[in-house]
Amino acid sequence: MKIPVTVLTGYLGAGKTTLLRRMLANPGGKQFAVIVNEFAELGIDSELIESSDEQVIQLSNGCLCCSVRGDLLRSLELLVQKGGFDALIIETTGLANPAPIAQTFMLDDDLNDELILDSVVCVVDGAHIQGYWKRHPEIVHQLAFADTVVLNKAELLSGSKAQLVEDLLRRLSPRAELIRTSHCDLDVLALAGRAAYSLDDTRFDAALPQTPVLLHRHDDEVVSVSLATDRDVVPDRFMKFIQTLQQAYGEDLLRYKGVLSLTNEPRRFVFQGVQAMADGDVQRRWADDEPRASKLVFIGRNLDAQALRTSFEACLR
């Protein structure tokens, strides 16, 4: 029996990791393996998963659909050789086109014998989708390819706006099942192992170019800036730094997230945001043998990397 693969897609900050965490917290007797892909050089998501039971492979600094597609193939081969799991979840970057990822299963005979693409789930940020979808063509590809669309952050939508967003999603993803939710609080057991995705489906033909897409270009203006330090971060300076960035870049500040070592705080501080919406919380304590290193990733349009570095330096003790 082939091992089912669930691909989690959706734009930056939509809620993919939130959904992944829910799936891992409620495995329904499955032993998951997970591949997490991040656009930025530094990977943060594997830190947010905090999982010990699953094999988690982090692929950073590029998208599975293009620049790290070879890494995806190697990781899949490695996982299949090693075994020890009966379901696989792949979390793509918010910029990835799921079509070439699906092709990976189709084009490689050995993988095709072992793995089957079970479902492509597209998580949508209900609060931002109306402003985003025309500006970011990735979203249209992701929705067109999905068999399941999770309309997330629904609590931020009024009744009439929620209806408009649903209508838009049904237009962009007419065949998909649509689930409206907040914080991806949905029946995760119903998501995996249900063969929602079929390679015979016409959806696949429509979304795939006739020849394999081995490389495709992302929006060149969207860049990532990764910052790392082993000095402590001073909380109020850091908050001012973030507020200044939110004001300076507005909608162009697409996504930021990080794990920080704050002054006088024995626990790791996890911080993340989408445009002007940010939140952070303390997590577990830093282990005795663990370097108290902070890392932070920003993804946005035309970010000034040097200016970000200099401003971040000013937040350190």
Ligand SMILES: Nc1nc2c(ncn2[C@@H]2O[C@H](COP(=O)(O)OP(=O)(O)OP(=O)(O)O)[C@@H](O)[C@H]2O)c(=O)[nH]1
């Ligand atoms: N208000 C609100 N916030 C949410 C909801 N779901 C997730 N979030 C928050 O939105 C932010 C992004 O969530 P993630 O799950 O990390 O999103 P993602 O799609 O994995 O992000 P990237 O991998 O960076 O593209 C986090 O701060 C979440 O806590 C929701 O339903 N409502």
